[in-house]
Every structure is written in structure tokens, then in C-alpha cells.
Amino acid sequence: MIDLYYWPTPNGWKISIALEEMELAYKTISVNIGRGEQFEPGFLAISPNNRMPAIVDHEPAGGGEPISVFESGAILIYLAEKTGRFLPTETRGRVEVLQWLMWQMGGLGPMLGQNHHFRIYAPEKIEYGIKRYTDETNRLYGVMNKRLADREYLAGEYSIADMACWPWVVPHRNQGQDLDDFPHVKRWHEAMKARPGVQRGFDVLSEIRRHKMDDQSKAVLFGQTARS
Numbered sequence: 001m002i003d004l005y006y007w008p009t010p011n012g013w014k015i016s017i018a019l020e021e022m023e024l025a026y027k028t029i030s031v032n033i034g035r036g037e038q039f040e041p042g043f044l045a046i047s048p049n050n051r052m053p054a055i056v057d058h059e060p061a062g063g064g065e066p067i068s069v070f071e072s073g074a075i076l077i078y079l080a081e082k083t084g085r086f087l088p089t090e091t092r093g094r095v096e097v098l099q100w101l102m103w104q105m106g107g108l109g110p111m112l113g114q115n116h117h118f119r120i121y122a123p124e125k126i127e128y129g130i131k132r133y134t135d136e137t138n139r140l141y142g143v144m145n146k147r148l149a150d151r152e153y154l155a156g157e158y159s160i161a162d163m164a165c166w167p168w169v170v171p172h173r174n175q176g177q178d179l180d181d182f183p184h185v186k187r188w189h190e191a192m193k194a195r196p197g198v199q200r201g202f203d204v205l206s207e208i209r210r211h212k213m214d215d216q217s218k219a220v221l222f223g224q225t226a227r228s
């Protein structure tokens with residue numbers, strides 16, 4: 001059994017989707033990041049960066065003590081290696097997946113996170129920040145669109161790279177993007193959305209998605225320093 005430390009956000013969905021697609025048994029443990037549960041000592045012992053998602057695998061390959069993993073990219077690789085699914089073992093196929101996974105972790109995720117911050121959450125409308133991250137989002141969607149022009153999925157075959165990227169494309173309207181400008185992304189987005197495993201993963205704790213972020217959550221999430 002795997003414990004999934006989770007809240008329904010794009011980074012959380014990556015892992016609920018992967019667990020569903022890989023047909024692994026898991027227990028969801030909610031981490032209410034708007035109420036500061038990511039700072040509880042028990043959680044920090046698993047995820048020292050005070051971010052979800054994280055997992056604890058109580059039945060790791062080879063047996064022994066449970067293994068905990070934080071950082072969604074590392075978790076996806078861990079789960080893919082555990083199940084032998086969605087990450088090829090041969091060099092060429094593997095590097096295709098890993099480079100698009102790293103592109104998500106280093107680019108798409110952080111930049112779109114800033115896009116959400118400046119467009120939706122920032123208390124002041126700072127035009128420079130809004131334009132910078134809306135433009136960068138647009139550039140990244142363009143890169144994905146080009147990549148998907150001649151292949152069904154980002155690495156050719158369906159993989160953990162798609163599971164990492166798709167959750168960030170879900171809120172494209174809030175990011176100031178029109179999928180009609182990116183027809184290959186649009187086709188891929190629809191194909192992903194139609195997958196039963198993706199739907200089940202996206203539905204985990206979906207009732208919480210309907211709540212708008214309140215002021216208490218903003219104070220917890222946006223005022224952090226090393227002393228938090």
C-alpha cells in the first residue's frame with residue numbers, strides 16, 4: 001500500500017493520475033495547504049520542502065523499511081520504475097520521457113505557477129508580472145504544440161511526461177491561453193481527458209476544487225520565508 005499525501009492542485013493530480021494509471025493500491029492523506037498542514041513535523045519528515053505531493057511506499061521493491069519520496073518528478077520516476085510502466089528501460093525511449101518530464105518540472109510547472117500567482121492571487125495587479133508570465137506560458141504552450149504536431153504523446157508513447165504536463169494545461173483559460181491557438185495541444189488535452197485513469201486521478205478530493213482560495217490560505221501560502 002502507498003500513502004499519498006495530497007491536495008487537489010496540478011502537482012497533486014500528477015500523482016493521483018499516475019497511481020490510477022498504474023493501478024496501484026493507495027490511501028489518500030489530505031494535506032490542507034491552505035491551513036498550514038504542510039508544516040506539521042510528521043509531514044516535514046517526509047517532505048522537507050513543505051510541499052505536497054509526497055508518498056510513502058510501505059511495500060518497496062526488495063522489501064525493507066518503507067520508502068518516502070517528495071517532488072512530483074521523483075515520485076513519477078519512482079512509481080514508473082516500481083511498476084515497469086510509462087517509462088521505457090531502453091536508453092532512447094527513456095531519455096525522450098525524462099527530458100519532457102524535466103521540462104515540465106523546471107519550466108512548465110514553475111512558470112505557470114507564477115502565471116497563476118500574478119494573474120489570480122496577487123493582491124495588486126502588477127502588469128509587468130502578468131505580461132511576463134502570460135507570455136512565457138504562451139511560449140511554453142508553443143513548444144508543446146510543436147512537439148505534439150507529429151506524435152500522439154510528448155515522448156511518442158503515453159508516459160509519465162504526459163501525466164506531469166496535463167494537469168498544468170487544465171487551467172489554460174485562467175492562464176490567459178486559448179487552446180484554439182495550439183491545435184496539437186488541444187487534441188492531446190482532449191485525448192488525455194478521455195482516459196479513465198486520468199479522470200479517476202483528477203477526481204480525487206475534487207469537492208475541494210470548488211472552494212475559492214480564502215484570505216487565510218493566501219496568508220499561509222504567500223508569506224513564506226525560511227522562518228515559516
Ligand SMILES: N[C@@H](CCC(=O)N[C@@H](CS)C(=O)NCC(=O)O)C(=O)O
Nearest residue numbers: 009011033038050051052053071072
Ligand atoms: N516542485 C514541487 C512543487 C510542489 C508544490 O509546489 N506544491 C504546492 C501545491 S501545488 C504546495 O504544496 N504548496 C504548499 C506551500 O506553498 O506551502 C513538486 O513538483 O512536487
